[in-house]
Amino acid sequence: MTPLRPAHIAMFSIAAHGHVNPSLEVIRELVARGHRVTYAIPHIFAEKVAETGAEPRPYETTLPSPDDDPEAWGTELVDNLEPFLTDAIHALPELARTYEGDEPDLVLYDITSYPARVLARRWGVPEISLSPTLVAWDGYEEEVAEPAQAQLKASERGRAYLARFTSWLAENGIAQGPDSFVARPPRSLALIPRALQPFADRVDGRVHTFVGACQGERAEQGEWERPAGAHKVxxxxxxxxxTKQPDFYRECVKAFGDLPGWHMVLQIGKHVDAAELGEVPANVEVHRWVPQLAVLRKADAFITHAGAGGSQEGLATATPMVAVPQATDQFGNADMLQGLGVARHLPREEATAEALREAVLALAEDPEVARRLSGIQASMAAEGGTRMAADLIEEELAKVRAERS
Known part of the structure; x- marks a missing residue:
């Protein structure tokens, strides 16, 4: 096969770990194959992007920072949606200027980066969504989008949001409505395993391809060693x-502190001080951040919020999980994991020390859970991951070049 001529590929994302991290190994692989990759990203993530070999194209964002209190995102549906539209309207002119005279051959974009799709159509180049979470299925509109629309239309603010989004799309020559624009890309690579996708048999395989986890080795994040005498981790x-959940962390310490044979690694994030946990037993280590994948490779159980990244890392390392979802897609992921028979969905209000301990011990000692995890781990490896994603992106490039020649 003749090697593909190098291209200029532009990636667009927002300043959120859960949206940037899934794409990084794909970007690193495309750079390694000789492509020039530019990556439009807010300044706070520019250095992280540069480590892949891509060229950061920093832009100003109006979205809350990853360092901000999570309460900045509000509690209502419109609170969660409105910031992305506001950011898109603000960022589009700057991003257009940034790429003027250096338009790419192909656009990759995170699902929250609305300006990327507008620009791809303006430039007349292919666009591929790199989805870090579930994708739409046949029936998605009736089952998910329409109820959400009804909720938005029930308030003046929600109606104003929908009207503003529709108007912005029309001003940029896009006839789609907001739901279709966000949920129905022309081509999509789902950076999650098929096992995590609801109604996977109803997903259009001509549009969406599940390439599974694109995790890489993450050696730059450091290693983690199991302490001597730790039978279970x-x-x-x-x-x-x-992560602003001090009461929950105290329940975890109560559940596993001094539990014979167990060692607990507790990540508390930036919004909780370790002193808030009180006295911490010797078998518990507390950190603001840990190299999660490195720990999971040696762990026997995982209490997780069931974000898309953490869920697939648990599956990729065959680690039984107790899912305590906090927001957005995490509730659905928790149900999916429980349905696979490899996790227990424990609602936040039920996550007492006793319930957490019972769930972890039951999962860690169940040979059927281990068998199911092993099977999912093997199926994920077969999905292809990073190399498959890069192959499919190059396939789209080759296709458009053939059409233009």
């Missing part, structure tokens, strides 16, 4: 955003 992490 438990990791507790609520990810990078919704």
């Amino acid at each position: 438990l990791l507790v992490s609520l990810g990078s955003a919704f």
Whole structure:
């Protein structure tokens, strides 16, 4: 096969770990294959992007920072949606200027980066969504989008949001409505395993391809060693955003502190001080951040918020999980994991020390859970991951070049 001529590929994302991290290994692989990759990203993530070999194209964002209190995102549906539209309207002119005279051959974008799709159509180049979470299925509109629309239309603010989004799309020559624009890309690579996708048999395989976890080795994040005498290891992490949960962390310490044979690694994030946990037993180590994948490779159980990243890392390392979701898609992921028979969905209000301990011990000692995890781990490896994603992106490039020649 003749090697593909190098291209200029532009990636667009927002300043959120859960949206940037899934794409990084794909970007690193494309750079390694000789492509020039530019990556439009807010300044706070520019250095992280540069480590892949891509060229950061920093832009100003109006979205809350990853360092902000998670309460900045509000509690209502419109609170969660409105900031992305406001940011898109603000960022589009700057991003257009940034790429003027250096338009790419192909656009990759995170699902929250609305300006990327507008620009791809303006430039007349292919666009591929790199989805870090579930994708739409046949029936999604009736089952998910329409109820959400009804909720938005029930308030003046929600109606104003929908009207503003529709108007912005029309001003940029896009006839789609907001739901279709966000949920129905022309081509999509789902950076999650098929096992985590609801109604996977109803997903259009001509549009969406599940390439599974694109995790890489992450050696730059450091290693973690199991302490001597630790028979079993438990990791507790609520990810990078919704971590302001001191009461929950205290329940975890109560559940596993001094539990014979168990060692707990507790990640508390930036919004909780370790002193708030009180006296911590010797078998518990507390950190603001840990190299999660490195710990999971040696862990026997995982208490997680069930974000898309953490969920697939648990599956990829065949680690039984107790899912305590905090927000957004985490509730659905928790149900999916429980349905696979590899996790227990424990609602936040039920996550007492007793319930957490009972769930972890039951999962860690169940040979059927281990068998199911092993099977999912093998199926994920077969999905292809990073190399498959890069192959499919190059396939789209080759296709458009053939059409233009």
